[in-house]
Amino acid sequence: MTVSGERRAWGWVAHLRDGGTTPWAAWHGEGTREGVYLPGAQQLELLRRLHLAAASQGRRPSPRLVERVVEASAPGRGTPDLELVGATDESPFGPRPVDPADLPDAELTRVATSLLAEDLVASGARRPPEVPPLVRPWRTRYRLVGDPWLADPAREAMVARGRPPGGRGSVVVVVGRDVASMVADAWTSRCFDEGALPWREWLDPFAAGHRLPPRVDLERAAATWARQVGAVRVRVVLDPSALPRLVGVRRALPQPPALAADAVDLARQVAAVLGLLVLPEQRADLLRHTLLPRLLDAPGPPLRLPAEHAAWATQRAVRMRDRMLRAGYAVHGDPDLLVPRPDAVAPAGASGPTDAGVLALAVRLLLDETKEAPR
Incomplete structure (x- = not known):
């Protein structure tokens, strides 16, 4: 020097x-x-x-x-x-x-x-509540699976109301929405749990392999549970208003938070560092209950499926819809809701989170x- x-x-x-x-x-x-x-x-x-x-x-x-x-x-x-x-x-x-x-x-x-x-x-x-809620013995027995970004907040709310999942004779409720949104949900959920690869690095192999992320493959989840409990006890829910009745409550259950794509990517990168500092369970708790509330008002467009993957998502949705109908599962909501909505697909050329946006949010x-x- x-x-x-x-x-x-x-x-x-x-x-x-x-x-x-x-x-x-x-x-x-x-x-x-x-x-x-x-x-x-x-x-x-x-x-x-x-x-x-x-x-x-x-x-x-x-x-x-x-x-x-x-x-x-x-x-x-x-x-x-x-x-x-x-x-x-x-x-x-x-x-x-x-x-x-x-x-x-x-x-x-x-x-x-x-x-x-x-x-x-x-x-x-x-911190967990000092006095756990009273578990209601007459509660409806259920299991809540499917799209994790939809299922996790609903399950957490049910536990807080004294209605934990599981138990003899449980009805298996598989929740979902259009395939494009569910793919984004799967990546978002991973970012707030354990971290993930960057959006396109994570997404592109699924599209290239003509397959869906496992946690949002509703037909696969329904088939797995049907083999264990029988198809008659499997419910597929595409209409969120039908969910409370199926799990035995009257009040509405929380919907997943809407986040900007840059906010999700920042959580992904923070998760990687947290993995070196705390245990996995504490990492997920910090990301979901401490960081996430601070990201709710972050500016920027939401995470949406790239336009070049729209045909793949539509093909997967049609196949999923047809298989579930043939299997005879009770479907609550129009099965065509699985087909990606136009607003769930990004305009041509859009690429999801941006480095500049993530940095501005971190600052x-x-x-x-x-x-x-x-x-």
Whole structure:
């Protein structure tokens, strides 16, 4: 590292710590060394973006957040923090120094997700109620399967009402909706449970193999349970208004939350970091009950099936509908509801979550944690 380059770099670090937003390429001041190593380029650029976002809201990130960003790591890269171009002599080994402004948004999101995961762990998982609800002995015996994004909140609400699933003679309720939406639901559910591959990396193999994700293959689920309990005790529910009666309650059951595609992808990336910090059960609890409520008002379009996969989804829906009707399962709702709706398919050229959108949302969540007064 040259002396002038080192002084310039430390001057930029001090500038950013003090709330500055000047890009590295435009910075010409100097400063003194404040540590053993310079912070990584991705950490410093994330800090600059945080200052820009905060300034647009008339505030500044908290001093604590500033220091956390400077000292953060970038999980998932498998390589050292990136150095500033012009601040160090290039080495034939390792990654080359970079201009932070040229970094892809995904590099900055890696740092942000590390901080968000730490915040979730520090906040703690949702505690179960001190007094469990009274289990009603006269309750309807049921099992709730199918689309996990539909079934999970309904099942959780039933347990909270003292009506857990299972028991002798249970009716198996297979819930679903149009195939395009269910495919998006399957990925969303995985993102909030254990993490997943990126949307297209996860989706494209299913379409190429002419198959559906297992948890939203309603016909397969119905057939599996029919072999165990008989087809007469299997109910396929495509009309959400029919579900409460089938599980023995009068009040409506909660519908799945509607989330922006960028919000789902941010949860996916946070889940990967949480997997290194907590056990799987706690990870799912933190994602669903601590992170998810903070994502409900995130801007952006919902996750929708790419246009090029619409024909595949329609073909799968028709096949599923015909097989379930031939098997004689009781279907609540029009079987044609399985066919993808036009609004469940993205316009041509749309690609789901975007790196820029995910980063902007991560920055917003980090700033939400600050308690600094307005300027």
